[in-house]
Amino acid sequence: MVDQDSHFLRRLEQKLSGIGHQSYLFDCYARAGQSVLQGNYNLLIVNIENTGDEGSRFVERFSKERSTPVIVTSTNGEVETKIHHLKIGAVDYVVKPVDFEEFMARVSVQLGKGVAHSVVTSKLVFDDLTIHLSSSSVERGGRLISLTKQEFSTLLYLARHQGEPVSREKLFENVWGNKNLRQANLINVAIGRLRKKIDDSFERKFLHTVHGIGYVAEYRD
Secondary structure: OEOOOHHHHHHHHHHHHHOOOOOOOEOOHHHHHHHHHHOOOOOEEEEOOOOOOHHHHHHHHHHHHOOOOEEEEEOOOOHHHHHHHHHOOOOEEEEOOOOHHHHHHHHHHHHOOOOOHHHHHOEEEEOOEEEEOOOOEEEEOOEEEOOOHHHHHHHHHHHHOOOOOEEHHHHHHHHHOOOOHHHHHHHHHHHHHHHHHHOOOOOOOOEEEEOOOEEEEOOOO
């Protein structure tokens, strides 16, 4: 991944790690250089922000020399710019700021062309926490954690938005199917039970409260 936005790179690295992929990060084309051109990668994600034509030339050169798919990111949403980069070799063009759920769906499509589908979708891994999608089960530190269906769905939704604060409204809408915010205390109680199961026995916490907003799933150093 080549991008000057270190926050974006870190969040994307976390999400890719969660589906079993290692990332290599570069903050400029000069540092990416021959490593990107000579390395064996499944996908290249390139930001073309504030680089003049350098970003476009980098994408074009890489696409001519390698068959690895390229996703371009930029705050420039002009149709002409999108078309230009698709013509010179990009397989996708995503306008920032990105919706990470949508962006990861696009990334998974490209990664799925080079790796087995089961590798991409069978589980989410966050350090010592593993969420098994096929069996709807969770392990942490090698120990199976018993969760209710609703607890599993809540954890999965938060994990898929790793590093991104999720409001109570979003949880009601996407997990609980109930937008009655007068029942917000029910979410608080449910998250409290989930935290006890996921975090209480471990020094590093995965679930955190974001005051005034909701909750976030991430490990903090």
